[in-house]
Amino acid sequence: MGFLRSQLLETRKLPYPSTPYAGQTIVITGSNTGLGKEAARHYARLGASRLILAVRNLEKGQAARKDIETTAAKGTVIDVWELDMAKYASVQAFAARVNVELSRVDIFHANAGVVCPKYSVTEGNETSVTINYVSTFLLAALVLPKLKATAAEFGTRPTLAITNSGAHEHTKFPHMSAAATTIKNGGASDGAILTAVNDQNFAGGAHWKEQYPVSKLLGVFAVRSIAKEHPADRYPVTVNMVSPGLCHSELSREAEGVQKVAFSIMKAAVARTTEEGSRTLVDAGVQGAKSHGQYLADCRIAQPSAVVLDNPGVQDRLWLELKAKLEAIQPGVTENF
Numbered sequence: 001m002g003f004l005r006s007q008l009l010e011t012r013k014l015p016y017p018s019t020p021y022a023g024q025t026i027v028i029t030g031s032n033t034g035l036g037k038e039a040a041r042h043y044a045r046l047g048a049s050r051l052i053l054a055v056r057n058l059e060k061g062q063a064a065r066k067d068i069e070t071t072a073a074k075g076t077v078i079d080v081w082e083l084d085m086a087k088y089a090s091v092q093a094f095a096a097r098v099n100v101e102l103s104r105v106d107i108f109h110a111n112a113g114v115v116c117p118k119y120s121v122t123e124g125n126e127t128s129v130t131i132n133y134v135s136t137f138l139l140a141a142l143v144l145p146k147l148k149a150t151a152a153e154f155g156t157r158p159t160l161a162i163t164n165s166g167a168h169e170h171t172k173f174p175h176m177s178a179a180a181t182t183i184k185n186g187g188a189s190d191g192a193i194l195t196a197v198n199d200q201n202f203a204g205g206a207h208w209k210e211q212y213p214v215s216k217l218l219g220v221f222a223v224r225s226i227a228k229e230h231p232a233d234r235y236p237v238t239v240n241m242v243s244p245g246l247c248h249s250e251l252s253r254e255a256e257g258v259q260k261v262a263f264s265i266m267k268a269a270v271a272r273t274t275e276e277g278s279r280t281l282v283d284a285g286v287q288g289a290k291s292h293g294q295y296l297a298d299c300r301i302a303q304p305s306a307v308v309l310d311n312p313g314v315q316d317r318l319w320l321e322l323k324a325k326l327e328a329i330q331p332g333v334t335e336n337f
């Protein structure tokens, strides 16, 4: 009922973005299409000084830039930068560019995401775990110094908004049992939960269909952990997460068979337009300090799933496991949080 109310009633109330962004620099990953592109279009219309479209395919990115420019305010400069979240080296190179080439970053949307109906491994994790979770938080850690520097230099409070999903509620996360004993004993990270998450055959493969929800649930835990370690009143940047609701986009492009049909029927019946969904992203950028560590839905602070609220030990444990992974990619990077 909550889902239908949100899709059918709350969609009409989503505020049409109207904040002026003159002087601001905004970065959006996954912005050659879908929600990221429509969010970029809002920022361009509202006069952001500089917009970085972070995309894995430069040709698609340039096409998006040209399209957005047709409705952009005069003076908005749009650049297309390469970022492939499936490669840690690309994430590192992109973040280095952000830190060196941009004089400020006011809003950073870590929006790129995938649904992977088939099992594959990328950078040592199941692919959606790498793209939606590990790379997303590697990127967050690597760009936070620029957002903090922006806060110090301009006396502002930048926002890092991570696009999450209501789908995170669609798993009871049985994988957490993999670490039950060590959690109970306050044990150190041995990577057991993420090992289970990356194993297609965990529990005989019974939960593979929940992989997208799991990859987003991991992100909910991580944003809450950042805010737990760095509360809003002692942190110059707002880090929040946003559920855009079910929206038309290319997200289900790889779905096949029954899953594809189910997606199509659901989208035809209740999905938000891509533009409507993009309003929730733009809204996350202006929610400010009260939204630090929070999950936003329908442009309001909302509660994440009971799995998150009921398992603070799992959250702490996953934070250790994620930090261990990030440190293995780039030693010292978690100090940036």
Ligand SMILES: NC(=O)c1ccc[n+]([C@@H]2O[C@H](COP(=O)([O-])OP(=O)(O)OC[C@H]3O[C@@H](n4cnc5c(N)ncnc54)[C@H](OP(=O)(O)O)[C@@H]3O)[C@@H](O)[C@H]2O)c1
Residues within 6 Å of the ligand: 029, 030, 031, 032, 033, 034, 035, 036, 054, 055, 056, 057, 060, 083, 084, 085, 086, 087, 111, 112, 113, 114, 131, 163, 164, 165, 166, 167, 243, 244, 245, 246, 247, 248, 249, 250, 251, 252
């Ligand atoms: N649409 C929904 O109903 C819905 C609901 C909840 C949450 N979300 C979330 O919203 C975000 C945006 O998705 P969308 O619905 O707009 O889907 P979309 O139209 O498929 O857009 C996803 C974007 O992410 C990019 N991307 C995928 N893999 C990437 C990689 N390895 N490196 C860099 N960029 C990559 C895509 O680039 P390419 O075009 O090159 O693949 C595309 O620009 C995702 O995080 C998704 O999980 C969507």
